[in-house]
Amino acid sequence: MYTVGNQIKESLRLHQGLRGKSATEEAIALLEAVGIADAPRRLNESPHKFFGGMRQRAVIAMALACDPDVLIADEPTTALDVTTQAQILELLAKLQAERDLAILCITNDMSMIAEVCDRVNVMYAGEIVETAAVENLFAAPAHPYTQGLLASIPGTQSSTQRLRTIDGEVPTPTEAATACRFAPQCPKAFEECEQVHPQSVAASTDDPDHTVACLLYPEDQDPEAEATSRYGEDPQRQADSADRTAGRTTALGSGAVPSTDDPHPYEWDRSDEGGGTLVEVRDLKKHYGVGLNLFTPSKVSAVDGVTLDIQRGETLGLVGESGCGKTTLGRTLLQLESVTSGTIRYDGRDLTDLSAAERRRWRRNVGMVFQDPESSLNDRMTVSELVREPLDVHDWKTRPERRERVRTLLETVGLQPVHYHRYPHQFSGGQRQRVAIARALALNPEFLVLDEPVSALDVSVQAQVLNLLADLQAEYGLTYLFIAHDLSVVRHICDRVAVMYLGNILERGETAALFESPVNPYTISLLSAVPTAEPTDETARLTLRGSPPTPRDPPTGCPFSTRCPMKVRPCGGRSTRSSGDARAAAGRARPPTEPHGGSGSASSVLVEVGATLAARRRVHRDGLPTLRTDGDLLAVVQVVVEPEGETAEGPDDYPARVAGERVFRLDATRRVSVAGPGLGLRPVVLVR
Incomplete structure (x- = not known):
């Protein structure tokens, strides 16, 4: 079996002339550089012993073996879960800064492009149809294909709406490019599009680096108005454009679902009542x-x-x-x-x-x-x-x-x-x-x-x-x-x-409630790692470290305890199970209902308080509990509740007034907000 180390050392031997101990030391250094722990041992393991994210790290190490100036990342996060994807993207950014790398990132994930890229080339049927800085492309896409791609992203539309689609099929590579290749699918196509092959031109006079290969440009008016003028005043131009998609009445993506009232006679005895x-x-x-x-x-x-x-x-x-x-x-x-x-x-x-x-x-x-x-x-x-x-x-x-x-x-x-x-x-x-x-x-x-x-x-x-x-x-x-x-x-x-x-359901609930107000630390971490199709989004991310424990030897107690960034006391004493409620969670952390101070911070940290706060706090004259965290998130901190005109009435009153709150989010201002029954939203100061 060809080990991971053999594959890395092969490149070192062929291109760097390294052999023996020197090649092994360099291979170990590369694995450590991409974040693989216990590199000397993992060097001699086979690829099948690496999980998806670790295999991707090993492949990156192989690509770095010859100290390149350019790294081509071909779908580096496809089929990876969001936390592993966040780790890989963070690794690529770190390597780029350390090694002054130029990275060509090939992907169909528009959210990833918004997250990591500086400039974007949009390709269709073997041709570059648009080029722009990432912020400009997402803010003002010019080519109809780019507009369709961005409109297709879930999250840009209400969950109750159908997603917008690009109907029809991409032309085959054997078809000659004598006209616009996107014309059969384009809702803005006009007669000339089926006769002339467009060349790249500036999309606007304000940004000459933003180019587009479309006959709607250059123009002195907006693309829709230009399309209208080329079509004339024909109100059927959209329908005519649809008809040009090879006469497909049930085109791919049209969502048309013909009725088929033909249940088979062997079906399971179903309940006649809806719901349930x-x-x-x-x-x-x-x-x-x-x-x-x-x-x-x-x-x-x-x-x-x-x-x-x-x-x-x-x-x-x-x-x-x-x-x-x-x-x-x-x-x-x-x-x-x-x-x-x-x-x-x-x-x-x-x-x-x-x-x-x-x-x-x-x-x-x-x-x-x-x-x-x-x-x-x-x-x-x-x-x-x-x-x-x-x-x-x-x-x-x-x-x-x-x-x-x-x-x-x-x-x-x-x-x-x-x-x-x-x-x-x-x-x-x-x-x-x-x-x-x-x-x-x-x-x-x-x-x-x-x-x-x-x-x-x-x-x-x-x-x-x-x-x-x-x-x-x-x-x-x-x-x-x-x-x-x-x-x-x-x-x-x-x-x-x-x-x-790790084989357990940690949280479940209605989709809107779970996304807007996650309870379990793991859910919070998952949602924090989700990239957005918004280049200007600077929301701080909570990136999970390491990989899940093996199912062969799971941890005792809470299955997430070995990676939980909010653990403030040993979580291994008892197992956590979700209840049967509609909004159930196995963890013990809950975020505030909204952040304090408006804008987010680049260094958010989550600290759990828990329902047993009264048993662990030291009460001072103004109600100061002391919290301790495990790991390197925070040292000992104190939470000061500012009662907004009220005066804390003492140790007996304090626990009742904070019942139900779970998580404080610390930002660079060291100020957060705390929500609890009857409290509304209260400002809190965290002090070491």
Whole structure:
């Protein structure tokens, strides 16, 4: 097996002439430079022993082996969870500052571009269509394609609105570029766009470095007015432009969902009542037995005591870092994995008690869209064969009816008859995911597990798939378990969210409440790490350090205790479990309802107070409790409550007046705000 060290030393040997001990020392130094702990030991390990973020760090170390001037980062954070992504971006920024690197960052993540880039080139069909400083591009995009990309980002629109999409298909590389390649998809296209290939020109006289390849420029008026003048006063120009998209009546991303009133006769007995709980999970555990031999048995606690409910017709988001057990939980709910202990009830029926025949019948009512359609779809089968396979396995009706069902399903997800006999490798990523969705819908299920369905798609295709999922849910009353690491997507599509860490649900609640007022320290850390598509956003981020503990040897007590930035006392004494409330959390920290002083700070720190404040405080004449934190966040601090015209009435009154508050946020001014029942928002000063 080729170790990580061998791969780094190969470059050192070929290009730097280093061998033996000198090559090993340099390889160790590179691993340490990219933040890999215990580098001498990890140097001799194989890549499969590194988790996703650590593998990315090792690849960066390999790229730095020859001390380059330019580093090409090709999708450096794709498919990484938000906390790992934040660590990698922080590492790249650190290396750039230390080594004076120029970095070419290739990505389809517009939020990442806003976070780390200075200038942006927007590429479409092999051509650069727009170039600008990142702030100018996001503030005033010129090319219609750029405008469409930015409008497709979840979070820029209300969660109740459909995402904007770029309809149609990207032209193939074999097509000659004799005209604007974006014209068939462009809502602002006019006749000349289909005849002339545009050249790059300045988008405005105020910024000559902002260039765009579009026939709407240069102009003396705004692009929309110019487009109107070129179209004349024809009120049908938008419709005509749509008609030029090759006559597609169910174009990709259109979200059109033809009605199919064809339930199959073998479906599970469903409740006739709308709403209610569809899936009930109680203390579910899934452990895998591992061990070097019979005398050293061990287990991996992939799912460790999960309790949750999924309501009929809702979308429950399941978020967390890679390896926390999200996919295993989804597979276990569908009985693709056996249950170690606990119960799963579907529409009131205990699935762990089903016979083999009953389980086969029940499975017709559930489906799963897997994370990677490239590997989950058999490349030796045509699209129609792939979608028909579940119907064949379950002997659904007659062969002609199955063929008709396949045609209906493919039309439902926005694919054309010309696609039916093609193979998966002939499709784009978004089209393959549509095939996977059609296959999951084949037996008319009621419950779908969607495992990272849009994680590898660019924002415009991602918007198409999310709109499609919302249309299908509205049309057929589907219930979704939506597994994802992109929290902006989760916020857009999900009704409720459950946060998972090391096999445990640490927090769950309504989407709006959880995003606006997270309770658990881990949730706070996740949300803090989410990049925004706003280059001017200078909100301080709370970046988690290290990686989660191994499920083979989880910590005692709170599973997050080894990384918690808000731990102020030993959290290993007891396990934390979320209750069954609608707004449940396993942690003990809660942020203030709003920051003090308006603008954020670049050095925010979170300090937990907790419900047992009275037992740990020293009360002075004006009510001064002393708090102690673990780690290097703060030393001993004192919290001074300024009563805004009131006078603290003594030790007995103080605990009642602060009951319910949890977290203080310290900024550079050393002033924060504290919220509590009956308190409103009170200013607080933190003093060492």
